[in-house]
Amino acid sequence: MYPEKIYRLGEFALESMLMEVACFPSFGLVSPVSKGAHKDxxxxxxxxxxxxxxxxxLKIAHRAFSPDNLDVIFYDCRKFGVEAEKDMFKKTKGINTHKGMIFVLGIAVIAASKAIYNNEEFHSIQEHIRSMTKGMVSRELKNLEKKTALTHGERVFLEYGITGIRGEVEAGIPVIFDYALPAYDSVEFSHAGDNERLLHTLITIMAHCDDTTILHRHDISTLKEVQIICKNLLKKGSLLNKDLIVEIHDLDKNFSKKRISPGGCADLLAVTVFLSLVKETFYV
Structure with missing residues (x-):
């Protein structure tokens, strides 16, 4: 049996992943009514x-709910991540739906569980994320020229110098703490429906995130175009401006047709929902 707080963290992780894929229209992402830019x-x-x-x-949350050093906890939890990937691929018959999610949401779960165990303030979650991933970019993205089998993120780093999710977590996921969480928890959306909150937050993330999933399929000009489109939507009021919903539906169709899928932003959307639930439950 796990402590009740662990069950809540597991519940929030599950809810956040389901909420992310429920969002529509979602700019080429998979949703309940569309495959988006995906065929498989x-x-x-x-x-x-x-x-x-x-x-x-649940295992990750339980392991982090401990007095142990974060480095040791992170090492152990990455083993859980490897096991999770294997089970994911088995369940999906080889389709990669959540590999990035396992990594970034797992890190958020570790940091939240550790902060709650230590009876620390909410801001310490970001500090724990930085602490456990310090030096990750230099450790994992060096000497790539000597590797023969590169991941998508490694190829993007070699071509564009963009550090992707490794750089994002090492910096404490500022896209979430500086932009996404304030958007998701904003007073303006306090009475909005769940889909409106999710979509507005997704647009906010896409406006600021160097999504390597987009770069893997396309190029830097496509990524910059996506960011400009989303920044313009925010200037117009995003989902606060109901007239924009037709434009957003058209963009979703256009992204799907061009096979643009902001999968990294989707992962960050789920983490935003998770952290919002943590904050609401344990810190308000």
Missing amino acids: MDYFTFIKSTASLQKYM
């Missing part, structure tokens, strides 16, 4: 994948 996965693929990950998020 749909909403049901994500549901199956998400279900397979719940036990690992």
